Amino acid sequence: MTTVADSPWARQRSNRAERLARAAALAGVHAKTVDADTIVALLEALIEPGDRVCLEGDNQKQADFLARALTQVSPARVHDLHMVQSVLSLPEHLDIFELGIANRLDFSFSGPQSLRLAQLLAEGKLQIGAIHTYLELFGRYFIDLTPKVSLIAAQAADAQGNLYTGPNTEDTPAIVEATAFKSGVVVAQVDEIVDRLPRIDIPADWIDFVVKAPEPAFIEPLFTRDPAQISEIQVLMAMMAIKGIYAEYGVQSLNHGIGFDTAAIELLLPTYGERLGLKGKICRHWALNPHPALIPAIEAGWVESVHSFGSELGMEDYVRARPDVFFTGPDGSLRSNRAFCQAAGHYACDLFIGSTLQMDMAGNSSTATLGRIAGFGGAPNMGADARGRRHASAAWLKAGREARDGLPGVRGTPRGQKLVVQMVETFREHMQPAFVETLDAWQLAEQAKMPLPPIMIYGDDVTHVLTEEGIANLLLCRDDEEREQAIRGVAGFTPAGQKRDRAMVEKLRARGVIRRPAELGIDPRDATRNLLAARSMRDLVRASGGLYQPPRRFRNW
């Protein structure tokens, strides 16, 4: 009788056993625990040429010690790797391509490395399979991009190899599940090895090796916005968002993008929102990292729940003290999970609001700029109608009604729609117009030979465009011409805005497709920074009762 181990149906499992046996022969490997100075030898023993490898690079947390180790393996032994990872953030993530260790890449976001990535691609040092959203890439981990070896990061491990991933759990569960249950090998770098973990985030039998890194894993505070930098125009736009969209639709569940525009909304809820009598009526449930800017709204009792993609440095103690609001473990600390939060943001939220660098006259928007290959992370999933959604809410139904009212046939079939709001000042810094006739994405697609222009949010998913000049409700537009003029009608003094058909814009105003601040009952002269519930980092600390501890670089006192 053949055993499973030598069955032709279990080749992956026997291959895994060979890898583990090679590793076990190394002097620095003690059962699951590996000495830090053995790490390069361990990777050479475990990884085979051509392997698909996931090097954990999340939006915030980085397996930086393992990334450095991977750059030190011998390219004669380890080569032609196919890297699958959500974020390229460290130089080492690209060094391995330069060094001839890896040659193929599938990823989601490469913000900090986007320039060099484009250069390496042009030099032929790597091939890009595709640029994904987070959920899409995680999905492929379970279909056709399953990692053979995953190199991950956790805060702590115990002697058995159980892991505590703590507040920045992020992508780890998705990566480990895909690898461990398909005969792959998982190596974890940890900040410390302890006798008893605060809680177990990843069970030991999913983990093959644990190495204590000389330094704690790098975590980037990406979601901290200093209220001191919020402008009056951003206050004005936040007033318009709250009064003209959130109140209008009764938005209960939502996701905010990163940036000062949405931070301004968060800081206006307990002041302007309160004055409008909206507390308890809007913004109760959030898919959001623990934004420091949300502290005043939480303290004022606006927020019932927040589920998080990742954490935010400095927010640990505050989150721990507000378990009714945040998802926390029995140990008290935050449990984030990017895969679940992305699914929640896509299916369970009424509204997404975010910013962009460019929008064209069809409403397509992109942050892609020439010479860079950056990807969009989670924005395309947050900023897209969830076509599979079936549960109703007032906001979702109203948006759906507006979009379909009067349409014949299948286009008129009643259904809801997600509110997707693009909030942009008409000019960005250095007087770069946010509204353009043609997105740079088209030229970039040609340069980098992409099959499609890298569009972040498609125009037919965008429901509202909000600028300092007004709100364009694209749900009410009935053809491309109306949509174009609605967008031009809020595009201010940009060349695209100045090309508006004035008569048509006035007609759209009369129909309420375009609404100016005055029509919303907002006087731009009331948009002062005094409306912000916190005007400095210090105010945020004070609002948290001293629980929020901003990273040093955000402290100016």
Next chain:
Amino acid sequence: MAGMETLHFAFDGGRALPPFAPALVGVVASGNLEVLVEPAPGTGCRIDVDTSARGFGAIWEAVLRDFHDRHGIAGIAVAIHDMGATPAVVSLRLDQAISAISGVPGATP
């Protein structure tokens, strides 16, 4: 100042205001501007712009024409010292300055 561009605009027509004291709003700081509005003889609106951002004359003209269309005030001279403010901020400061001289309530920074 080195690198500054000076632009002059004049718009005709509009209503004259009752006598008013000059008003100054805004600050000369990056991304911001200072607007000084004073009474001036004549029936027009004269606007002088000193800006650190060169090459945006056409946008200034559109922004200032829109301002004049909106308020239609004659007999004023406006001096603008700009440090790269966006059109949105320029329009806001101009509206604040007009509020200040016409006694219309409205917050000024």
